[in-house]
Amino acid sequence: MFRRGLPSYPGIVPDDPQCVVLAGSSAPGRAIAALGIKTHLAANLQEAELLLARTGLHVLVTEARLWREAVQALAGRHPPVAVILLISEFDGALWVDAIEQGVYDVVRLPCPPGYLRHLIQGAHQYSLHYSKG
Numbered sequence: 302m303f304r305r306g307l308p309s310y311p312g313i314v315p316d317d318p319q320c321v322v323l324a325g326s327s328a329p330g331r332a333i334a335a336l337g338i339k340t341h342l343a344a345n346l347q348e349a350e351l352l353l354a355r356t357g358l359h360v361l362v363t364e365a366r367l368w369r370e371a372v373q374a375l376a377g378r379h380p381p382v383a384v385i386l387l388i389s390e391f392d393g394a395l396w397v398d399a400i401e402q403g404v405y406d407v408v409r410l411p412c413p414p415g416y417l418r419h420l421i422q423g424a425h426q427y428s429l430h431y432s433k434g
Contacts, residue, residue, distance in 0.1 A: 318421040320360040320385075323349040323367055329387055333362060336414040338421055346374055353382060359428035360405075360421055362387060365395065372403050381431055383424035 319339040322330040323346065330342040341356055343349035349361060349371065361384050363371050368386045375382045383405035388395065396407045405424045408417060 318360075318418055318425065319356070319358055320362050320421050320425075321349050321352045321356065321358055323361055323363040323371055325364065325366065329362070329364055332410065333417065336417055338418055346370055350374065358425070359383060360385065360424045362421070364388075368399060368404060369402065372399075376403065380428050383428045385420060385424060 319341070320333070321341045321343055322333060323343045324330060325344075327342060330340045334340045340362075341352045341358070343352050346367070349363075353359070353361065353375075359380055359382050361371060361375065361382050363384060363386060365386065365388050368384065372384055375384065384403070386399050386404050386407045388407060388409050391409050399407050405427070406420060408420065
């Protein structure tokens, strides 16, 4: 079954997006939670990996200084983890590098609340769909 153009999977509630947030501070997690997205905060990559495993989530939202390490550490996981990179100022070179290295998307904050919610839902569905392919 498809909902909003994305495949639907049992056990996944597309209208209740969740993600693991890897950040050096709690500010990004609070900003995402304020949008109505359930967040699981991780202070470091090891904690993020544990939260991903424990929660069964497949979306990691991170900030600019932590993305490369996260992508490298999560490469080859099955199902794959979609990494979303949050940036405060647009940087074309960073955007291109991140996408080439496997980041699902790069988002400049602030952004419309509905956009980030839809992006996290789509990243989760993509990850699960990719794992079935």
